[in-house]
Amino acid sequence: MIIAGAGSGKTRVLTLRIAHLIQSKQVDPFNIMALTFTNKAAKEMRNRIEKMVGADARNLWMGTFHSVFARILRAEAHHLGYPNNFTIYDTDDSKSLLRSVIKEMGLDDTQYKVNTVYNRISSAKNKLISWQDYLSNPILMADDTANMRPEIGNIFKSYSLRCFKSGAMDFDDLLFNTDKLFKEHLAVLNKYQHRFQYLLVDEFQDTNLCQYFIIRKLASVKENICVVGDDARASTHFVEPISPTS
Numbered sequence: 140m141i142i143a144g145a146g147s148g149k150t151r152v153l154t155l156r157i158a159h160l161i162q163s164k165q166v167d168p169f170n171i172m173a174l175t176f177t178n179k180a181a182k183e184m185r186n187r188i189e190k191m192v193g194a195d196a197r198n199l200w201m202g203t204f205h206s207v208f209a210r211i212l213r214a215e216a217h218h219l220g221y222p223n224n225f226t227i228y229d230t231d232d233s234k235s236l237l238r239s240v241i242k243e244m245g246l247d248d249t250q251y252k253v254n255t256v257y258n259r260i261s262s263a264k265n266k267l268i269s270w271q272d273y274l275s276n277p278i279l280m281a282d283d284t285a286n287m288r289p290e291i292g293n294i295f296k297s298y299s300l301r302c303f304k305s306g307a308m309d310f311d312d313l314l315f316n317t318d319k320l321f322k323e324h325l326a327v328l329n330k331y332q333h334r335f336q337y338l339l340v341d342e343f344q345d346t347n348l349c350q351y352f353i354i355r356k357l358a359s360v361k362e363n364i365c366v367v368g369d370d371a372r373a374s375t376h377f378v379e380p381i382s383p384t385s
Contacts, residue, residue, distance in 0.1 A: 140343070141367040149367040153339050154184050156365060157199070158191040160337055168198035170336040174354070175203055176345055184341075200335065204350050205310055208317040211331065212308070218324045219316055226307040233257060233298075233309045240297045246290055255288070260295050264311040265347045267318060270296040314349045321356045332360040343368035 143149050160166040175181045181202045189196035216223050234253050241251050263273055273279055274292040283291045321328040338358050343366035358364040
């Protein structure tokens with residue numbers, strides 16, 4: 140773990156470390172996973188590394204959490220009952236579907252504002268809470284009731300089932316379903332644990348619970364993981380009161 144402040148060269152450390160692994164350690168780029176939080180950062184890192192090591196850098200598994208794990212799901216989604224060519228819903232698609240669900244359930248859209256519902260569901264998934272877990276969690280149910288929105292759990296259920304029926308995942312599903320895949324299909328997890336011999340994570344302080352559990356699973360065999368972050372900007376994802384039930 141490398142802790143350093145803004146502008147101190149955290150991303151450069153990862154870039155040089157990857158180049159060192161490829162050039163000095165003779166590690167196959169195909170066996171290196173590097174995760175960032177923006178496409179821009181991933182592109183810049185790849186370009187820098189390519190200048191150092193050449194075209195081999197193109198074989199790196201490098202990108203945002205969502206893009207890299209979407210790539211894995213494209214190959215493995217059938218284990219979860221999804222087609223491998225599943226559709227990815229962006230935020231607008233997700234909110235449009237939620238509006239339809241709210242309307243079909245006959246709920247007041249001024250009480251169940253789509254942004255509020257969307258954020259509540261997104262927060263649950265990022266804490267690895269499925270719709271089944273949500274509906275069986277008395278704390279969440281009581282919280283929704285106190286906020287005059289007791290049907291959010293049922294909206295979550297209907298929304299999730301509609302996505303599944305349509306062969307679609309939203310952005311949060313790309314992480315939630317990757318964790319589910321690795322948790323329920325150990326042979327698949329084992330394959331990727333041995334493929335990715337080195338894991339590197341930029342801006343580690345911004346990881347949420349779901350992202351943390353995925354990279355912990357992947358790194359648990361080879362135990363070659365390097366993360367860089369700014370402790371002054373550390374989030375509170377790991378101390379929020381609602382934890383996953385699984």
